[in-house]
Amino acid sequence: MRRTAFFVSDGTAITAETFGHSLLTQFACVDFRQIRLPFVDTHEKARDAVSLINRAAEADSNRPLVFSTIVDGEIGKELFACNGHVFDMFSTFMEPLEKILGVERSPRVGQAHGMGNAHAYEDRMEATNYALTHDDGISKKLDQADVILIGVSRSGKTPTCLYMALHYGVKAANYPLTEEDLEQPRLPVFLRNHRHKLFGLTIDAERLAQIREHRRPGSRYASIKQCRYEVEAAESMLRIEKVPSLSTTDSSVEELASRILLELGLQREVF
């Protein structure tokens, strides 16, 4: 079964996409074509969106699903005229929320993913810069780090650091455990002072070999023997040194970031 789903917003449509996509993941048997329509912030653009939705309805012989987070009431109304099933997050929850809070909302478009709190936004940008300049062991000056990910080369440290920095303003450094480091079962000396900030990432040796093979085909670095040796040595070090760790084999960067922030107690309020 094939259906089209639209994520429509007068802002970036990131909320609409997150909201709609989450619901759709619960219907594994349906093949959804998912289309994002951001910045629908004029009546003209709303009419364009309605045309698009109506054309999809005809092409599919099935009314599309429309997940909307349009803030502007008048533009929102325009959308409701489309030949689709509209799920509107704002109109559904706003009224009860106003009652509970005892204040009326002050409708503001594009707040959820705008600059918001300028200070928090700058923290995110600074953290991203930090992650880039403290990636892959480039810098051993780790006093400013909120978290330091350690693991063998290609275990997924970099994207996880970037995600934590970009989204949560967390200063995340990472250090690759080298063959030399792995010759002894203890942490490299310069990391011992930062023990409380350390988090290990590990990975199945088979998956690691695949990833490395893609990078350096036929190399010793990518051989299953080498990958097994490194992963075993790294896991043993993490165990002996009691560094908390997670496997990246079946976890997304979003899952890893959420778990690491939870375990290290780095639950920043970043908005």
Place this chain on the structure above:
Amino acid sequence: MRRTAFFVSDGTAITAETFGHSLLTQFACVDFRQIRLPFVDTHEKARDAVSLINRAAEADSNRPLVFSTIVDGEIGKELFACNGHVFDMFSTFMEPLEKILGVERSPRVGQAHGMGNAHAYEDRMEATNYALTHDDGISKKLDQADVILIGVSRSGKTPTCLYMALHYGVKAANYPLTEEDLEQPRLPVFLRNHRHKLFGLTIDAERLAQIREHRRPGSRYASIKQCRYEVEAAESMLRIEKVPSLSTTDSSVEELASRILLELGLQREVF
């Protein structure tokens, strides 16, 4: 007015946070303390969450707002027993969605921000690696790029590229327009073949000077005179070469990424 808001989920809580935070941005007059409770996936953790919420209710003398995306019905019920106002995205929209689709949902925890489609996830990781190895003009081999951001140093190119890569699997390179490039009003030669992939980022000279001052205090590089010269020359080049552009002065990376993908027609389906 101060209120506590909880974002609760049996997964990463990214959807719950996005959903709740979006609604809360519409109440600028209220000071919300926002707390994320991810991975509430057992009855025990649900009871812990309820305790936390109830303690906040007592401390605030006000029932907290609770935005939930718990998928598991039984665990969800447990949460509803808390002394907070629970807004449940799944239970609100799931029933109408099931009726429309004519199929029952197959409840699956942690799908929204899990690995999902493994192929799409690998694309995101590969694109992130691409962004890192094609950052700041490191590589002039840009055939594989989906988009190439150009602009003066510190105009916001890197975080925007990383966001597009990490979220949308878009291969985003960036190239800093150097003083030498800016001496002539035309695009650097090696960029001319990639004209259709180019997107300019610009910024107010005053803001740029601030950012550069933070990086290299007292330098010619950070002087307002230099910043004005570079920004004017870059904007003139973008205009003459008809490269679409955006200002990063008041836009977040989320807004920039959404607009760039929309304007270049890079509306990938990444799920």
